[in-house]
Amino acid sequence: xxxxxxxxxxxxxxxxxxxxxxxxxxxxxxxxxxxxxxxxxxxxxxxxxxxxxxxxxxxxxxxxxxxxxxxxxxxxxxxxxxxxxxxxxxxxxxxxxxxxxxxxxxxxxxxxxxxxxxxxxxxxxxxxxxxxxxxxxxxxxxxxxxxxxxxxxxxxxxxxxxxxxxxxxxxxxxxxxxxxxxxxxxxxxxxxxxxxxxxxxxxxxxxxxxxxxxxxxxxxxxxxxxxxxxxxxxxxxxxxxxxxxxxxxxxxxxxxxxxxxxxxxxxxxxxxxxxxxxxxxxxxxxxxxxxxxxxxxxxxxxxxxxxxxxxxxxxx
Numbered sequence: 053x054x055x056x057x058x059x060x061x062x063x064x065x066x067x068x069x070x071x072x073x074x075x076x077x078x079x080x081x082x083x084x085x086x087x088x089x090x091x092x093x094x095x096x097x098x099x100x101x102x103x104x105x106x107x108x109x110x111x112x113x114x115x116x117x118x119x120x121x122x123x124x125x126x127x128x129x130x131x132x133x134x135x136x137x138x139x140x141x142x143x144x145x146x147x148x149x150x151x152x153x154x155x156x157x158x159x160x161x162x163x164x165x166x167x168x169x170x171x172x173x174x175x176x177x178x179x180x181x182x183x184x185x186x187x188x189x190x191x192x193x194x195x196x197x198x199x200x201x202x203x204x205x206x207x208x209x210x211x212x213x214x215x216x217x218x219x220x221x222x223x224x225x226x227x228x229x230x231x232x233x234x235x236x237x238x239x240x241x242x243x244x245x246x247x248x249x250x251x252x253x254x255x256x257x258x259x260x261x262x263x264x265x266x267x268x269x270x271x272x273x274x275x276x277x278x279x280x281x282x283x284x285x286x287x288x289x290x291x292x293x294x295x296x297x298x299x300x301x302x303x304x305x306x307x308x309x310x311x312x313x314x315x316x317x318x319x320x321x322x323x324x325x326x327x328x329x330x331x332x333x334x335x336x337x338x339x340x341x342x343x344x345x346x347x348x349x350x351x352x353x354x355x356x357x358x359x360x361x362x363x364x365x366x367x368x
Contacts, residue, residue, distance in 0.1 A: 054213045054214045054330075055213070055214045055329055055330040055331055056213075056327055056328070056329055056330075057091050057092065057212065057213050057214075057215055057241070057327065057328050057330070058088075058089055058090045058091050058092075058325060058326070058327050059090060059091070059092050059093075059094065059269055059305065059325065059326055059327075059328065060081075060084075060085035060088065060090035060092065060093040060094070060323050060324070060325050061093075061094055061269065061271045061303040061304075061305075061314075061317075061323070061324045061325070061326075062078075062081040062084075062085065062093055062094065062095045062096075062271065062323055063096070063248075063271065063272055063273065063274050063301045063303040063317060063320075063321060063322055063323075063324060064077065064081060064095070064096075064099070064273065064274060064321050064322075065273060065274045065275050065276070065279045065299075065321060066099050066100065066101055066102040066273070066275075066279075067101075067281065068101070068102040068105075068275070068279055068280055068281055068284070069101050069102050069126060069127060069130050069281070069284060070101055070130060070281060071100065071101045071130040071131070071132065071138070074099070074100050074101045074102065075100065075138070075141065075142065078095060078099070078100060078142060078155065079141060079142060079145055081093065081095070081323060082142065082145050082146070082149070082151065082153060083145065083149070084323050085151060085323060085325075086145075086149035086150075086151045088323070088325055090151060090325060091151065091152060091178070091212065091213060092151070092152045092153070092154070092212060092217070093151060093152075093153055093154075093323075094153075094154040094155075094243055094245065094269060094271040095153075095154065095155045095156055095245070095271065095273075096156050096245050096246055096247060096248060096271050096272050096273030096274075096303075097156040097171065097173075097221050097222050097245040097246050097247050097272075097273065098156045098157065098158050098171050098221075098247065098273075099155065099156045099157070099273050100132055100155060100156065100157045100158065101127075101130040101131065101132075101158060102158075102275075103247040103248075103273060103275070103299070104127065104194075104195065104197075104198045104199070105247075105275065105290075105294070105298050105299075106123055106290045107194040107195070107197055107198060108194050109290065109292075109293040109294050110123075110286070110289050110290060110293070112194055112197045112198075113194070113197060119286050119289055120197075122285040122286060123284075123285050123286060123290075124198055125285075126284070126285045127158065127169065127198060128160060128167065128169060130158075131157075131158040131159065131160040131169055132157040132158060132159050132160060132172075133159075133160050133162065133166075134159065134162075134174075134182070134185065135162045139155075139157075139174065139176070139182065142155065142176065143176055143180040143181070143182065144180060145180075146176045146177070146178065146179075146180040147178075147179055147180025148180075150178045151178055152175070152176065152177050152178045152210075152212055152217075153174075153175070153176040154173060154174070154175055154176075154217075154219055154243050154245065154271075155173070155174045155176065156171070156172075156173055156174075156221065156245045156273075157172050157173075157174055158170070158171060158172070158199075159171075159172040159185065159187065161187070161200075163360065163362045164200070164361075164362060164363065165363065168200045169198060169199050169200060170187040170188065170199060170200055170202050171187070171188040171191060171195070171199045171202075171221055171222075172185050172186060172187045172188065172202070172206070172221075173185075173186045173188075173206070173219050173220070173221050173243075173245055174186075175208075175210055175217075175219065177210060177212075178212075183208070183210050184206045184208040184210065185205075185206050186202070186205075186206025186207060186208070186219065186220070186221070187200075187201075187202025187203060187205070187206060188201075188202050188221040188222070188224060189201060189202050189203070189204070189224055189227070189230060190223075190224070190227075192222060192223045202361075203357075203359070203360060203361040204233070204356055204357045204358050204359070205358050205359065205360040205361075207230060207233045207234060207356060207358065208237070208358075209234055209237040209238060209239045212241070213330070214330040215240055215241040215267075215328075215330055215333075216237070216238040216239050216240050216241065217239065217241040217242075217243060218234035218237065218239040218241075218242060218243065219234075219242070219243035219244065219245065220234070220242075220243075220244055220245075221245055222244075222245065222246050222247065222252070223252075225244045225256055225260060226256065229354055231260065231263075231264070232342075232343065232354050233354060233356045235264050235266075235342060235343045236343045236354065239264070239266060240264075240265075240266045240267065240308075240330070240333045241266060241267045241268075241269070241328070242260055242261075242264060242266050242267070242268045242269070243268075243269050243271070244256070244257065244260070244268060244269070244270045244271070245270075245271050245272075246270060246271070246272040246273070246302065247272065247273050247275075247299050248272035248273040248274055248275060248298075248299025248300060248301050248302060249272065249299060249300060249302055250272075250300060250301065250302035250316045250318050251302075252270075252272075252302065253270040253272060253302035253303070253304055253316050254302065254304075254316055256270075257269075257270040257304050257305075257306045257316075258306045258310045258311075258312070259310075260306075261306035261307060261308055261309075261310045262309075262310035263342060264308075264342065265308045265333065265336040265337050265340055265341060265342075266308050266333060267305065267306070267307055267308060267313070267328045267332070267333065268305070268306045269303075269304075269305050270302065270303060270304050270305075270316075271303045272299065272301045272302045272303050273299050273301075274299050274300070274301050274320070274321050275297070275298040275299040276296060276297050276298065277291060277294045277295070277296050277297075277298070280294065300318045300319060301316070301317055301318045301319065301320070301321075302316040302317070302318055303316065303317050303324055304316040304317065305326050305328065307328070307332055307336075308332050308333050308335075308336035308337075309332070309336055313326050313328060314326045
C-alpha cells in the first residue's frame with residue numbers, strides 16, 4: 053500500500069572518527085532495515101564518521117592548540133568525500149534493496165576548497181541516487197570550532213510512496229524559517245537528526261508534528277566512553293573528562309496530531325521500526341495547514357536562496 057510507510061530508526065554509535073569502519077556498520081544496519089521490510093532507514097547527525105564530542109571536554113576553543121589541530125586533522129582525513137565515491141557502496145545497497153536512506157555525514161566539500169567540514173544530511177532514494185546534500189545552516193555553539201556554516205541548496209523535499217519527505221540537522225529544527233521552507237514544498241514527513249539526547253527530541257518532535265500536521269521522525273546517535281577508539285589522536289586527553297554516556301539516544305516518531313507513534317527510545321543501540329499512514333496527514337490538515345489554508349502569503353512570505361555557495365565561479 054502506497055499510503056503505508058515503514059521506517060527504520062538506526063540509533064547507533066559510529067566507529068568513532070573511522071570512516072571505513074563506520075561505513076561498514078552503516079551498511080549492516082541498512083541491510084537489517086531492508087530485511088525488516090523498511091521503506092526508509094534514518095541515521096543520526098554526523099554519524100559518519102562521528103560527532104565532535106571532543107570539543108566540549110578538551111578545551112576545544114584554545115587557540116593554536118596542537119592537540120586541537122591534531123584531532124581536527126584526523127577528523128578531516130576521515131570525513132566523507134562524496135565526489136570521490138565514499139557513498140557509492142551505500143547507494144548500491146539502497147538500489148539493490150529498494151530502500152531510501154537519510155544519513156548524517158561530515159562532508160569534506162570539494163566546492164569549498166576540500167579542507168573545510170560541513171555537517172550534512174544526505175538523502176538517497178530507493179533507486180540508489182543521491183538526491184540532496186543539506187549542509188547544516190548554522191553549527192551550534194562549540195560545533196562552530198570544527199564545522200562550517202552551510203547554505204540553502206539542500207533544503208529540498210522528496211517523494212516517497214504517498215509521502216513528501218524532508219529533513220534538518222539538530223538545532224536547525226528550532227529555526228522556524230528553514231522548517232517553513234520544507235513545509236511550503238509539501239513536506240508531510242519531517243526527519244530530524246540528532247547526535248543523541250532525549251532532552252532534545254522529547255519536546256520538539258511533538259511540537260513540529262503539531263505545527264506542521266505532519267509525521268515527524270527524530271533519529272539520534274548513541275555514544276559512550278567505551279566508543280572512543282584507543283588509536284584516536286590524544287586519546288588520553290579526550291577520555292580524561294568524558295562522561296560515561298555522551299549520547300543516550302532518544303529516537304522517536306510523532307504523528308500529525310502530536311501524539312507518539314513511538315516514544316523516545318534511550319539507553320541502547322538498535323534498529324527501531326514503526327509504520328505510518330498517510331491518511332492521518334490528510335485528516336489533521338482539515339483544521340490547520342500552516343502553509344496552505346491557514347497561511348496569509350499576501351502578508352508574510354518566505355524567500356529561499358537555494359544556490360550552492362562557493363568562493364569561486366568559473367567563466368570562459
